[in-house]
Amino acid sequence: MTARVPTDEQIAQHHQHVIAEHAERQPLVGPWQDLAQLTNEYQGSEAYRRQIHSLQTQYRALRRCRGDGNCFFRAFAFAWYEAIFRDRAKVDQALQTLAQSAILLEAAGFEPLAYEDFLETCTETLTTLSQQVQEGLGTQDAQTLLEQLLDSTEVSNAMVVYLRFITSAYLRQHQDEYLPFLEEATDMATFCARYVEAMGCESDQIHIIALTRALGVGLRVAYLDGSQTHDAATIHPFPSADEWATGAQFASLHLLYRPGHYDILYRQ
């Protein structure tokens, strides 16, 4: 009897299946956790523990996002709404940004049919949150509502898709600037279809730069890489240090990056 050897494709499929199954057991956006909990995960690695320790001088907590390839966009969506939903003026500004993003999408050739439902969910979710706060919903209840809405598959996925579309549209509209940085594809349309718009495709720096520029929302990403040479976690500002230096009025969002994954960070 000959044992049947699985093909590469079958192995890859199985691999994907295992990852998907594992990911589905995690919440899309998890609860607030003390940063010290992260240290427990790295019992064997002094380098990581040193970096986490250095991170604790600036940050106190994290919120884990599901590792399904959408974690950057999911983390961004949550952190963005959480940073602004209690402030009426910031909500209005964000709603205006979202309305303008539709113009960017149209200019980049997106059909309304393809994006309008997702945009509507983004807008309605922020409006609902803001209204509840204006009507006097308590701090704790407001936080719970935010978590409920943004951990629901429908809202969270719609926001992920729409942020992917904005990123894609921005890259398509500024392709002369970004084309030289593409390693995976030779033209922007192919790159965007394969690596930006498709659900589950992981994000690189180019995605982060494009999204933060398109929305005018600044971001700091703390890199935890277990490097032996850097005891402190490196913190990268996006879209760029220069743009931060100009004092642009960024909502400042904070994410944690570990190779292949993003989570949300909270300052001390």
Next chain:
Amino acid sequence: MYRKSNSAALKRLMTEYKELTINAPEGITAGPISEDNFFEWEALIAGPDGTPYEGGIFSATITFPKDYPLNPPEMRFTCPIFHPNGEDPNMYESSSERWSPVQSVEKILLSVISMIAEPNDESGANIDACKLWREDRDAFNRIVRENVCKTLDL
């Protein structure tokens, strides 16, 4: 009742159906098999003019996942079709191309039509059809014509 997790897909499918009813591109008819279930569609595709498939009507079913358009639908021809890319229209999309939620039923059907007209011989699924298409176009066209007549019950 549809569960909440379906409602975004349902809304999108209803919009697409409405659009396709009002504004169907030439050569395409598509819609739910029953209005009780918007996740199972039937499509009729007219063989493109100027090709041996001209005059033929090709039927297919389209099954949508509950999170459409985040994930792609599956399409199956429900009639025989002699074509280098085989009977599985999902293969008609160039295999390197990933699904993106920017797509729609209309875009899928249009790309199936263009693939019927211009086979992609790099991803041939029906080896016989591929070989014949490359080496003996007259014989290929003859089989396709016979096939078209069969699907029309002539």
